[in-house]
Amino acid sequence: MNNTMKAVIIDKPTKGSDVVLSDVPIPQVKPGWVLVKVKAFGMNHSEQLLREFEIASDYISKPIIPGIECVGEIADPSDSSFLTGDKIVALMGGMGRSFNGSYAEYALLPTHHVFAVKSSLPWHEMAAVPETYFTAWGSLFQCLKLIPDDTLLIRGATCALGYAAIQLAKALGCTVIATTHKESKLDLIKSAGADECILDDGSLKGKTDTVTKVLELIGIKTLKDTMQSVNEGVIVCNTGVLGKVYEWNHFDPIKDIPNGVYLTGFYSNYPYREMIQDIFTFMDEKALKPLIGEIYDFKNIKEACISLDEGKINGKIVVNVS
Ligand SMILES: NC(=O)c1ccc[n+]([C@@H]2O[C@H](COP(=O)([O-])OP(=O)(O)OC[C@H]3O[C@@H](n4cnc5c(N)ncnc54)[C@H](OP(=O)(O)O)[C@@H]3O)[C@@H](O)[C@H]2O)c1
Numbered sequence: 350m351n352n353t354m355k356a357v358i359i360d361k362p363t364k365g366s367d368v369v370l371s372d373v374p375i376p377q378v379k380p381g382w383v384l385v386k387v388k389a390f391g392m393n394h395s396e397q398l399l400r401e402f403e404i405a406s407d408y409i410s411k412p413i414i415p416g417i418e419c420v421g422e423i424a425d426p427s428d429s430s431f432l433t434g435d436k437i438v439a440l441m442g443g444m445g446r447s448f449n450g451s452y453a454e455y456a457l458l459p460t461h462h463v464f465a466v467k468s469s470l471p472w473h474e475m476a477a478v479p480e481t482y483f484t485a486w487g488s489l490f491q492c493l494k495l496i497p498d499d500t501l502l503i504r505g506a507t508c509a510l511g512y513a514a515i516q517l518a519k520a521l522g523c524t525v526i527a528t529t530h531k532e533s534k535l536d537l538i539k540s541a542g543a544d545e546c547i548l549d550d551g552s553l554k555g556k557t558d559t560v561t562k563v564l565e566l567i568g569i570k571t572l573k574d575t576m577q578s579v580n581e582g583v584i585v586c587n588t589g590v591l592g593k594v595y596e597w598n599h600f601d602p603i604k605d606i607p608n609g610v611y612l613t614g615f616y617s618n619y620p621y622r623e624m625i626q627d628i629f630t631f632m633d634e635k636a637l638k639p640l641i642g643e644i645y646d647f648k649n650i651k652e653a654c655i656s657l658d659e660g661k662i663n664g665k666i667v668v669n670v671s
Pocket residue numbers: 392393394395480481484505506507508509510511529530531534566567587588589590591592615616617618659660661662664665
């Protein structure tokens with residue numbers, strides 16, 4: 350095996366247009382870590398945030414190879430019970446932030462964040478699943494306790510996570526109401542499966558009478574309005590930060606959470622194998638294909654990062670590595 354690999358490596362705020370591929374050493378395995386041959390990876394809003402400003406934070410290891418998820422094969426199982434060639438997915442747990450991530454031909458990853466999966470999806474479709482569907486699944490089922498009788502409101506549905514949530518909730522049998530802040534995208538979320546679409550002008554008051562559960566993807570910017578717009582008994586799960594407000598200053602739970610409304614949140618940092626396999630099994634059983642917006646070859650990673658920054662792609666951006 351050649352000793353070097355192609356990877357994206359950054360140490361300061363970096364625009365998509367400044368992203369380049371570098372030659373770096375293939376990482377050496379060590380106990381508790383496995384070497385993964387990256388086949389493909391999905392791209393995430395959080396990787397844009399990492400490049401734009403989070404990279405300057407002390408808690409980010411620098412220089413860093415970004416990328417919080419990938420699918421691939423075990424290239425070296427080290428001291429784990431994996432076998433060379435096992436099909437895996439890996440995500441989160443510090444990937445692409447505390448230790449090098451997936452924008453590379455190989456990734457050295459902690460064994461406990463690498464999961465063997467069975468799936469009939471080809472690599473590029475598998476790559477659109479881990480972080481996006483894990484977050485959608487965790488938000489809908491672990492946090493919102495979604496059931497077929499629910500009417501789910503998805504606020505900020507025109508992101509990969511929003512499309513995944515529409516798809517999962519519809520496959521379960523729910524009624525789905527989805528919002529967009531762009532009139533031009535109303536038809537798009539309808540074609541993604543939503544039963545009803547709302548143009549979000551900043552207030553949902555009077556528009557959510559039938560809603561029983563809410564997936565909030567805009568985040569703190571609209572959360573108060575969301576909670577004040579729904580009926581008593583509704584559960585609201587705050588998962589996204591598309592509104593770019595990251596901390597709720599002067600949050601007063603007594604006054605800000607209306608009586609009888611339930612607020613929860615999902616953090617995708619703690620994936621585990623059973624839930625990951627449940628997602629792939631559910632998708633196979635329901636014949637669901639992840640909604641992919643665009644596929645790039647790894648050599649065109651700069652163009653993929655520019656697309657992520659521009660936010661013009663509808664659905665998940667996937668990068669094929671080999
Ligand atoms: N809690 C967790 O652990 C977790 C895990 C994964 C993702 N997330 C968060 O979930 C959100 C979605 O992630 P993603 O990776 O699926 O995003 P993404 O696919 O990169 O979505 C970006 C798209 O969101 C759309 N969007 C909708 N409403 C928006 C608004 N008010 N302001 C700006 N953009 C808006 C934009 O399209 P238009 O403006 O054209 O509609 C943009 O193209 C992000 O905030 C991400 O950080 C959280």
